[in-house]
Amino acid sequence: MRDNSADYRRLFLQALPLMDVRAPIEFAKGAFPGALNYPLMNDGERQKVGTCYKEQGQQAAIELGHRLVCGKLKAARIEAWKAFAEANPDGYLYCFRGGLRSQIVQQWLQDAGVQYPRVIGGYKAMRRFLIDTLDQAVADCPLTLVAGLTGTGKTEVISALDNSLDLEGHAHHRGSSFGRHATPQPGQIDFENRLAIEALRRMEAGCRQLVLEDEGRIVGSCSVPIELFRVMQQAPLVWLEDSFENRVARILGDYVVDMQAEFAVLYPQNPEASFAALSEHLLGSLLRIRKRLGGERHQQLEQLMREALIEQQRSGEVDGHRYWIAALLEQYYDPMYAYQRSGKEQRVVFSGDQAAVVEFLRERAAAD
Incomplete structure (x- = not known):
């Protein structure tokens, strides 16, 4: 060769x-x-x-x-x-x-x-070759970032587009303190290789611009390549909106229902071990943000979470988790995102629900 x-x-x-x-x-x-x-x-x-x-x-x-x-x-x-x-x-x-x-x-x-x-x-x-490919994609293809509050479905927008790079997908992490999956993340080099191959395929398909989710420098244990992250800090944003109820439902699906299914795959003959792993995952995720929550708030949310887990183990119902999810959004994630948006307001070029955002981004790509 x-x-x-x-x-x-x-x-x-x-x-x-x-x-x-x-x-x-x-x-x-x-x-x-x-x-x-x-x-x-x-x-x-x-x-x-x-x-x-x-x-x-x-x-x-x-x-x-x-x-x-x-x-x-x-x-x-x-x-x-x-x-x-x-x-x-x-x-x-x-x-x-x-x-x-x-x-x-x-x-x-x-x-x-x-x-x-x-x-x-x-x-x-x-x-x-892959390192150079990703650098070339960043240099040649203008970026647009999808931003929004936790639970608005930013990943769903990314998956609906033909010109997107899925940072969270390649990192195998949802990008938050609750974002781990049941199976480990890839190593840094594997993450970069997968990302570069997706960029190569996007460019080969004729994409002249790329859409990514608005992420921090670190996605779980994976670091966004430095040149890509530098350009992301200057890229225009579209702001995804959704109702509070829909956001709670989406997070319930991601953090509880889907995680329960992931652990069930790991422990196919042992439902008790599967549920124990889910409980450890949720409680451990909450513990990791204890300092930022404050001791009293963490204690309150932990109590809500434990009650929901007891109900889930007893009856299989997961609706009890909505209480701690709603409180976590109201008391932690939403104020944090509101603060972050205040520093990015000038970069926001469009706001809307999922259908409107997807349409805007597709039209933007077609017009280029």
């Missing part, structure tokens, strides 16, 4: 299968969506070879690698690579720099009768 950006574009636009032959520790630090890890060396073997390289040089390290990965172990790994190649004939393999490790895997596959291409430049070059 030639080492140029057109090749990397095709890899990511077509979501071609990728076999990552780096060590598991490297893969865990950052990978590409859909890539599978079939390492040439495991972490311990890689460490031994690396130490040998530093102390005795490249040739000694190569010889050690061949001694470590030989016989039945080598045969088993070749069989795993063959199975991947046969299941994914349009795929590619790569290592960190597209060098020795991927060459060895490619050669061993060839010796086993399988011709399989590798990515020249490897993970490092593909990662560089």
